[in-house]
């Protein structure tokens with residue numbers, strides 16, 4: 001959440017001359033409302049169902065760069081679909097997360113009394129799932145989006161002759 005998946009995903013697509021897609025954007029377009037409103041009106045479980053379907057559809061239809069939401073890997077069937085694909089896990093420390101997002105209300109899972117603690121807890125629950133599906137782990141702390149994109153291309157050995 002807020003690590004730069006969407007920002008860096010777009011840069012990667014430009015560099016690779018590939019198309020870009022973001023499952024959160026697909027969900028927003030299909031639902032006709034923001035993710036925070038889906039959480040509010042229908043709840044997280046419903047959002048996760050939309051997300052599972054959005055990832056499945058994107059992986060079937062799209063051949064370029066795909067950014068996922070930070071919780072997509074909570075679903076076992078999604079993790080299975082990602083197996084064998086060149087997946088990068090972008091990581092950061094909590095201090096960087098605060099700088100990036102301001103831990104604001106656009107991300108409903110962080111719209112809580114203590115967002116720093118919530119962010120740390122979510123990461124503790126999820127980190128092993130990110131590393132399970134990732135072919136490469138790229139630390140983003142103190143790096144610009146361009147530097148992160150370079151590091152991803154390098155780590156995944158993409159865009160090389």
Ligand SMILES: Nc1ncnc2c1ncn2[C@@H]1O[C@H](COP(=O)(O)OP(=O)(O)O)[C@@H](O)[C@H]1O
Pocket residue numbers: 001002003004005006007008067100101140143144145148
């Ligand atoms: N490497 C970076 N350094 C500083 N800010 C960044 C970096 N990558 C993204 N950001 C900023 O952090 C915020 C979250 O980025 P975003 O791409 O939406 O992350 P995600 O898709 O992982 O939630 C945006 O305001 C974006 O401009």
Ligand SMILES: O=C(O)C1=C[C@@H](OP(=O)(O)O)[C@@H](O)[C@H](O)C1
Pocket residue numbers: 001002005006024035068069070071072106107108109
């Ligand atoms: O980590 C999560 O559970 C979520 C991350 C968000 O996407 P980003 O990781 O792109 O912010 C978005 O899918 C939703 O708010 C839930």
Ligand SMILES: [Mg+2]
Pocket residue numbers: 005006024067068069
């Ligand atoms: Mg995003």
